[in-house]
Amino acid sequence: MIWWYWMVLGLVLFGAEMTTPGGFYMIFFGLSAIAIGTLGGLDLVVTDWLQWLLFSVIAVASLLLFRGPLMERIKPTTERSSRIDSLVGEIAVSLAPLGTGETGKAELRGTTWNVKNIGPTTLGKGQRGRVAQVDGLTLLITAE
Numbered sequence: 001m002i003w004w005y006w007m008v009l010g011l012v013l014f015g016a017e018m019t020t021p022g023g024f025y026m027i028f029f030g031l032s033a034i035a036i037g038t039l040g041g042l043d044l045v046v047t048d049w050l051q052w053l054l055f056s057v058i059a060v061a062s063l064l065l066f067r068g069p070l071m072e073r074i075k076p077t078t079e080r081s082s083r084i085d086s087l088v089g090e091i092a093v094s095l096a097p098l099g100t101g102e103t104g105k106a107e108l109r110g111t112t113w114n115v116k117n118i119g120p121t122t123l124g125k126g127q128r129g130r131v132a133q134v135d136g137l138t139l140l141i142t143a144e
Contacts, residue, residue, distance in 0.1 A: 001048055006037030006055075024067050032059035091128050092141055098123040106141065115139045 020026070036055045041046040045054060049103030091107035098117040106115040106129065115129070119142030123129050129141035 001040070001051055003037045003040035006033045006040055006051070010037060011032035024070055025063065025104075028063040028067065029055075029059045031062060032056075085134055087131050087134055087139060090131050091144060092131055092139060094123045094125060094127050094129055097125050098129075103138070106139065108139065115141050117141060117143075119143045 010030040010033035013026045013033060017024070017026040017030065022099040035058055036045065036051050040051060040055050045051050055061050059132070063078070087108065090108060091099060092113065092115060094115070095105040095107060095112065098104045098106075098115070100117055100120060103116045105112050107113070108131070114137060116135075116138055117123050117129070118132060118140045119129070121143045123143050128144045130144050131139045132142050133140040
């Protein structure tokens with residue numbers, strides 16, 4: 001196959017990868033096609049059967065070797081939720097008086113948070129409260 005056919009095939013496969021929610025399958029075939037096109041353009045691989053064989057071997061090998069690490073790298077992480085969950089047990093300082101069951105604001109780690117007093121006692125302004133639970137972006141605190 002003529003070398004630039006391989007290049008066009010590689011670009012088509014790249015385009016297909018970009019427009020479909022596949023999960024990085026066609027990109028490796030596209031890379032393989034461009035590699036074969038380059039080898040063909042340099043007259044290193046001229047026979048069709050060898051080009052197809054190398055295309056298949058390079059595509060499958062790169063798919064098996066690199067797809068997993070690539071998917072791992074772009075996988076969404078749960079780091080954000082785990083960081084928020086790590087606030088349990090920390091001390092927040094109330095910015096306003098908070099009665100039992102009331103919501104308000106408190107400062108923790110230099111940031112103002114929405115808090116709800118779930119303890120049996122009222123929290124005064126500037127009083128320290130321990131984070132007992134996290135509900136979305138609201139910290140559930142009790143008086144320390």
